[in-house]
Amino acid sequence: LAYNTKSEKEVDQLIEKLRKKSVEIIKEPQKVNWGGYSSYVSDIDGNLWEIAFNPFLRLDEKGNVKE
Secondary structure (H helix, E strand, C coil): CEEEECCHHHHHHHHHHHHHCCCEEEEEEEECCCCCEEEEEECCCCCEEEEEECCCCCECCCCCECC
């Protein structure tokens, strides 16, 4: 599962909000080899969520992927 953001800064901000709510951070935000920036968190059922900024993915004003 993934949540895409519009910037690296937004990834950092979201991770800090989740950290304050005691969400388990699996991987701290960092640049990744495919050119993006991401982090991983675990939800209460143990599912991993990627919080990511992909500079190659266009999002609309609501955060939906644009074609």
